[in-house]
Amino acid sequence: MGDKHVGVAGGRVSSPRSVAIIGPFASGKTTLLEALLARTGAIGRQGSVDAKSSLGDSSDEARDHAMSVEANIATCTYKGENFTFIDCPGSVEFLHEGNSALNGVDIAVVVAEPDEKKTAALQLILKALEQRNIPHVLFLNKIDKATGSVRAMLQALQPASSVPMVLRQIPIWENGTATGYIDLALERAFVYQEGKPSKTIEVPDDERAREVEARYAMMEMLADHDDVLMEQLLEDEAPENDIIFGDLVQEMRRGEICPVFIGSAIKGNGIRRLLKCLRHDAPDIVDTRKRLGLKETDAVVQVLKTYQTSHGGKLSVARLFGGSLKEGALLYDSQGQEYRPSGLAQMQGLQPKKVTEAVAGDLVALGKLDGIETGMTLCVGAKPPKLLFVPSSPDPVLSKGISATERKDEVRLSTALAKLVDEDPSLTVTQVQSTGETVLDGQGEMHLRVALERLTGRYGLAVNSFEPRIPYKETIRGSTELRGRHKKQSGGHGQFGDVVLSIQPVPRGEGHSFNDTITGGVVPKQYIPSVREGVKEALEKGPLGFPVVDVGVTLKDGSYHAVDSSDQAFRMAGILAMKDGLKECKPVLLEPVDKVVVACPSETTARINAIVSGRRGQILGFDARADWDGWDEVEAMIPESELSDLIVELRSATAGVATFSRNFDHLAELSGKAADKVIESATVLA
Numbered sequence: 149m150g151d152k153h154v155g156v157a158g159g160r161v162s163s164p165r166s167v168a169i170i171g172p173f174a175s176g177k178t179t180l181l182e183a184l185l186a187r188t189g190a191i192g193r194q195g196s197v198d199a200k201s202s203l204g205d206s207s208d209e210a211r212d213h214a215m216s217v218e219a220n221i222a223t224c225t226y227k228g229e230n231f232t233f234i235d236c237p238g239s240v241e242f243l244h245e246g247n248s249a250l251n252g253v254d255i256a257v258v259v260a261e262p263d264e265k266k267t268a269a270l271q272l273i274l275k276a277l278e279q280r281n282i283p284h285v286l287f288l289n290k291i292d293k294a295t296g297s298v299r300a301m302l303q304a305l306q307p308a309s310s311v312p313m314v315l316r317q318i319p320i321w322e323n324g325t326a327t328g329y330i331d332l333a334l335e336r337a338f339v340y341q342e343g344k345p346s347k348t349i350e351v352p353d354d355e356r357a358r359e360v361e362a363r364y365a366m367m368e369m370l371a372d373h374d375d376v377l378m379e380q381l382l383e384d385e386a387p388e389n390d391i392i393f394g395d396l397v398q399e400m401r402r403g404e405i406c407p408v409f410i411g412s413a414i415k416g417n418g419i420r421r422l423l424k425c426l427r428h429d430a431p432d433i434v435d436t437r438k439r440l441g442l443k444e445t446d447a448v449v450q451v452l453k454t455y456q457t458s459h460g461g462k463l464s465v466a467r468l469f470g471g472s473l474k475e476g477a478l479l480y481d482s483q484g485q486e487y488r489p490s491g492l493a494q495m496q497g498l499q500p501k502k503v504t505e506a507v508a509g510d511l512v513a514l515g516k517l518d519g520i521e522t523g524m525t526l527c528v529g530a531k532p533p534k535l536l537f538v539p540s541s542p543d544p545v546l547s548k549g550i551s552a553t554e555r556k557d558e559v560r561l562s563t564a565l566a567k568l569v570d571e572d573p574s575l576t577v578t579q580v581q582s583t584g585e586t587v588l589d590g591q592g593e594m595h596l597r598v599a600l601e602r603l604t605g606r607y608g609l610a611v612n613s614f615e616p617r618i619p620y621k622e623t624i625r626g627s628t629e630l631r632g633r634h635k636k637q638s639g640g641h642g643q644f645g646d647v648v649l650s651i652q653p654v655p656r657g658e659g660h661s662f663n664d665t666i667t668g669g670v671v672p673k674q675y676i677p678s679v680r681e682g683v684k685e686a687l688e689k690g691p692l693g694f695p696v697v698d699v700g701v702t703l704k705d706g707s708y709h710a711v712d713s714s715d716q717a718f719r720m721a722g723i724l725a726m727k728d729g730l731k732e733c734k735p736v737l738l739e740p741v742d743k744v745v746v747a748c749p750s751e752t753t754a755r756i757n758a759i760v761s762g763r764r765g766q767i768l769g770f771d772a773r774a775d776w777d778g779w780d781e782v783e784a785m786i787p788e789s790e791l792s793d794l795i796v797e798l799r800s801a802t803a804g805v806a807t808f809s810r811n812f813d814h815l816a817e818l819s820g821k822a823a824d825k826v827i828e829s830a831t832v833l834a
Contacts, residue, residue, distance in 0.1 A: 163433040163509035164230040166467060167426060170246050170277075171259035172269035173238035173804065176289040178204040178216055180259055180413040181235045187419050188231075190224035190496075194416065203497040204235045208605055209598045217598050218572075219245045219453050221465060221495040221511060226423050232511045234452075240272065240804055241592035244574035245453070247276055247539040248522050251440070252452040252467030252511065255430040256284040257422070258406075259413075262294040264304035268749045268778075268805045271308035274406075275776065278310055280537070281439060283400050283431055285407045287422060291319055291326045292412040299362065302408060307778055312369045314405045316396070317421070318362050320355060329410055329418065330355060332363040333392050340417045370395040373404050397429045433509035437469055440536060447471025447528040449479070450536045452511070454522045455498070456567045458606060463513040464520050465495060471528050473506045479514075479526040482535055487526065490515035522573055541574045543809040544589030545795040548596050549617070551586060553610035561586075564607040568599055575599055582695065583617045592795055618789045619740060620826060621815055622692045624699060624733035627652035632725025634717050645717030647671060647679055648705035649725040651733055654698050656815065660687060664703035671706040671718070678715040679703055682722025691731045693830035697738065697815070701726070737823040738815040740788040745781055746798060747773055748806040753780045755801045763790035785813060 169177045178197050181204050186194035195202035200211045204220035216237035223232045234253060236246030250256070256277055260270050277284045288298065302313050316333055319326035328339035330351055337355070338346035351359050367387065371378035374395050380387045399405045409425065411418020437444065449466040456462055473479075479487045493500035493513040506512040520526070523538035552561040565577045565588070576589040590596045596613075603609045629650045636643040654661060662680045664671075671679070683701050690696035706721070744765070748756045753770055760767055765786040773779035786794070791810065798806040818826065 162229050164232065164507070164511075165255070165426065165430050165432055165509065166232045166234065166253045166511055167430065168234050168236055168246065168250060168253040168256040168282075169259060170236040170250075170256050170273055171238050171289075172261070172266045172273060173215065173240075175238055175259045175261050175266070176413045177235050177238060177259045178202055178220070180257070180287065180289065180419075181220065181222060181233055183413045183416050183419045184233060184423065185222055185224055187416065187423065188224040188226045190222065206497050209601050212601070213594065213598070215239060215594075217242055217594075219249050220497055221453070222497060223494055223511075226427060229427055230509075231426065234511075238269075238273075239592075239594065240269070240799070240807070241590070241595040243272065243276075244539070244542055244591070245572070246273075248573070249452045250276065250280060250282055250539075251450055251536055253282065254432060254436045255426065256282055257426075258284050258286045259289050260286055260305065261290050262288055262298065262301045264301065265803060267305055267308045268803060270305060271776075271778070272805060274309050278403065281403050283403060285400065285409060285422075285425060285429075286313060287413075287418075288408055288410045289413050291410045291417065292415060294319070294326065295324065298410065299365075309406055310777070311403065312372075312405050313408050314366055314369045314396070315362060315408045316366065317408070317410050317418075318358065319410055320352065326410070326412075326417075329421075330359050330362075331421070332359065332366050333389065333396060335359070335363070335389075338421070340412075340415070342415065345420055346417070367392065369405060370399060373399050373402075400429060401431055401435065433469065440469070442469055442534060442536075444470060446534055447473075448525055448533040448536070449473065449512075449514075449528070450525050451514075451520060451522050454520075454571050455513075456571045456606075457498070457500075460500060461490075461516050462518065462570070463493070463495075463500060463515060464489075464517045464522075465511060465513045466526070468506050468508055468510050468512060468528075470508050472508070473510075473512065473528050475504045477528060478530075479517075479528060480530050480532070481520075481524065481526055482532050484530065484532065485519075487517050487520060489517055521570065541576075542591060542807070544574075544576055544591065545808060546592055546596060546793070547587050547589045547616050548600075549585045549614045550588050550600075551612050551614075553612055557609055560607070561603070561609055561611065564603055564609055567607075568602060572599070580616065580619070582619045585616055587616045588613075592799070615792055618826075620694045620818075620830070621697045621738040621740075622690045622694045622735050623656075623697050623738055623815075624651070624653050624730060624735055626732070626734040628729050628732040629704070630725050630729040630732070632721045632723070632728070634720035634724060636717075637712075642709075642712040643714060643717040643720070644709040644712035645675070645678075645714070645719070645721035646707040647703055647718065647721045647725055649683070649722070649729060650702040650704050651726070651729045652700050653733070654700045656698055658698055660684070660697070661700045662703070663701075666703060666706070670708070671703065672708055672713070675708065675713065675715060675718040676703065678718040679722040682719040683726055685719070686723045686726030686730070691727075691735050692737055692827050694737070696730065696735075699730075737818045737826060739818040739826075740812055741785050741814050741816045742788055742791065742810040743768075743813040744784050744786045744791070744794075744808050744810045746784070746806060746808040747776075747779060747781050748798070748802050750778050750780045752802045752806070753782060756780075756782050756798065756806065759794075759797050759801060760784045760786060763787075763794065765790065786810075787816070787818075788812075 220235040527533035
């Protein structure tokens with residue numbers, strides 16, 4: 149990997165830095181990665197997402213949909229220092245990919261468009277960084293397409309951030325187009341040059357007043373955390389540039405401000421200035437260890453991303469926080485379990501490049517570590533590692549039933565699904581006992597579509613997908629007492645079982661009960677368990693076609709034959725009594741109802757309430773979302789049958805940012821045409 153600790157100007161020694169590129173969907177993150185790699189010489193020319201020539205988003209699924217569907221990793225060298233960039237998906241359906249990687253970064257570059265309609269989506273990104281105290285800067289992309297005041301646009305985006313967004317650069321406008329920028333810290337102006345570094349010029353006279361005003365506004369924000377600077381401003385003293393630069397760096401690293409840079413990734417404008425910021429201002433592995441509570445002696449790695457490759461097998465990409473890791477070295481988990489990677493590699497997009505050693509700060513792909521999952525902490529050496537934070541997977545919001553088209557592929561499907569979940573923990577696979585279906589749960593339409601495409605394209609499986617069945621139940625409103633007699637004579641010993649059962653409803657949620665009041669041995673004790681077994685079997689499918697719940701059964705009477713009675717005969721007698729008896733007890737259909745909590749921007753709450761009500765939902769109330777400025781949480785009871793595509797409608801109403809959690813709450817009676825339709829469908833399926 150070369151010499152990782154390179155001396156730089158001023159005697160500073162830097163370790164490899166890890167940088168997240170993160171931001172809302174379609175903000176230009178992958179294009180920014182291309183621009184950074186091109187300007188550092190890591191790639192020969194800047195690729196294009198639209199032309200499907202980018203190093204990032206090189207998977208078939210990403211290129212087919214022209215969007216990031218997984219984290220992309222690439223390494224470059226800039227002025228003797230090594231940087232690894234993790235380009236994180238921006239769609240809310242794939243955000244967990246970025247959240248898993250954030251533990252392993254020193255700083256994040258948040259890419260945003262000058263579009264206030266993206267404020268809520270930007271807030272999702274910034275919240276994840278703020279909650280984990282990750283230093284970050286904002287790159288206001290597509291400045292070439294911006295109209296109006298950048299400062300006004302920043303004010304519109306400010307509600308997304310809990311800390312001040314501090315503008316470090318302002319554009320130079322010419323005929324409504326940004327032709328360059330003024331660096332407020334350097335007090336220098338730069339003119340963009342296509343394919344070349346920006347040209348330094350004097351601040352134009354007609355921009356001087358705007359520059360002075362914007363610089364003073366920047367210093368006022370910095371002074372909120374620096375009493376010396378505040379005093380200088382109050383006394384109209386001109387602070388030295390070293391103070392300004394020092395405050396910008398330290399306040400960013402402490403999470404007190406979010407510095408803002410401007411540029412255009414697709415045109416390469418502002419990229420070198422961003423690189424210089426990362427080189428001079430970004431924390432290194434020493435600072436990151438302190439933030440994570442690690443000591444210098446903690447030679448630990450955390451797995452940030454798992455790839456299931458078609459040729460190289462499983463790759464676990466991990467950040468090394470201390471020490472060094474050589475090829476063939478052993479790793480240990482917190483239980484002392486031993487692992488030996490099959491090799492070490494550096495990722496450049498989806499292409500691994502073999503290396504022999506990694507040092508503190510490196511991101512390295514570990515080969516074929518079976519049993520290792522994304523988020524796990526491992527130690528180089530037998531000492532138990534300090535466990536690092538692992539973000540929990542978001543609650544699933546959309547489900548699809550899935551089956552192999554050909555029965556012979558069922559085992560292969562199970563194996564492939566396990567690999568998908570290993571690679572993407574925000575997917576879950578559930579075997580639903582009540583319906584016998586395999587259900588794939590995920591974060592939205594595109595998330596599940598990509599998963600299905602991987603099953604077909606990567607694993608060569610033909611699969612069917614369908615709406616999972618709703619686990620309806622039925623119960624009874626009335627009571628009855630009924631005799632069930634099973635009598636059969638076929639030569640030799642016959643079969644005889646005779647029971648009288650009392651059937652009645654019990655309170656909702658109490659389940660089944662079985663008792664007997666047999667006296668005088670009219671049903672011998674050894675046959676009573678068989679009657680119970682028959683009752684239980686009959687309750688598995690009631691007269692409406694669904695499992696029966698909340699029923700009390702009492703065995704009251706019966707008779708037996710000394711020769712022909714048997715366990716089987718009394719089991720059949722119990723089944724017959726129940727089958728006929730349940731029909732007389734006014735059976736009623738029950739549908740599952742979930743308690744749902746929808747998180748949404750406050751300005752969309754009224755629309756969300758209307759959507760919920762339109763899905764037979766009972767709104768319980770709404771309140772401000774804790775620690776989320778400008779967001780609400782709506783609580784409601786919604787029938788499970790109404791939840792299948794709820795997320796699609798919610799996101800359509802909220803510019804793609806709403807989400808929800810759900811938990812089963814109770815069963816509710818369903819009658820009328822809706823019940824008739826469910827029963828008719830069940831009859832067809834049967």
